[in-house]
Amino acid sequence: MLASVCSALLLLAGLVVASVTADRAQQLYGPQVLRIYRDWQQLVLRLGKESSDEVKVREVNQFFNQRLHYMEDIELWKQVDYWATPLESMSKGSGDCEDYAFAKYFTLRELGVAPQKLRMIYVKARIGGPGSTITQAHMVLAYYPAPTVEPMVLDSLISSIMPASQRSDLQPVFSFNGDGIWVGGGSAPNASVDRLTRWRQLIDKMKAEGFIN
Structure with a gap:
């Protein structure tokens, strides 16, 4: 039922x-x-x-x-x-x-939740503390409350949802959702997600x- x-x-x-x-x-x-x-x-x-x-x-x-x-x-x-x-x-x-x-x-x-508010982001995650130069590939989910507002980061490794500016351990590579792929800035995707x-x-x-x- x-x-x-x-x-x-x-x-x-x-x-x-x-x-x-x-x-x-x-x-x-x-x-x-x-x-x-x-x-x-x-x-x-x-x-x-x-x-x-x-x-x-x-x-x-x-x-x-x-x-x-x-x-x-x-x-x-x-x-x-x-x-x-x-x-x-x-x-x-x-x-x-x-x-x-x-x-x-x-x-x-x-x-x-509207599709434009959500994107998976591939990042390079720094491991080993603030002074470390060691990184590994990682994926997080970003939630954009509004188009001009910085995203909030949903991470599998920590429980807190934090603004992207407070996650200096994450270096974005590209992001995507069902609408396309984003590389760098810009409001419109750079490529089709079918890639x-x-x-x-x-x-x-x-x-x-x-x-x-």
Whole structure:
């Protein structure tokens, strides 16, 4: 009943996520997916009731940072780089930085947060303290409250959501969402997101799941 009510509310709102029921999720990934998926459904149903974007961002960030365990792709999927769908991440209870970002992104899109307010950002993350020159590739989700306002950074490695100017440990490389790819500044994307093969594969998997239309 909860799944059908949740799906009906989402469809009435014109949101991007379709109608995956708990039974469908279990059919695809086994009963272990329900440990997180049912709580996710409750979260979506609760936040869909007139919550502000800021509340949605805060609670969705907290939900996935608490419910997913960080694990590298090579250990989790036996691949160097694997982009998991939110359902796959929920079934494993784990994911790497991309998987956290995607789970948050698609959940916030489902909750009606406008696409132009959200972007995945590939960064070089400095590790080892302020004086370190060691960096590693990392992905975060950015939330833009308004076009001219600096983004807030949702990170899998820390619980606090901070303005980008306070994350001096992160050096942006490029950003993207369903509308395109941004390199450097500018309000318009520089390239089509279709250039990202793994993104196309991710979307195809989510359509096959029924998670998006």
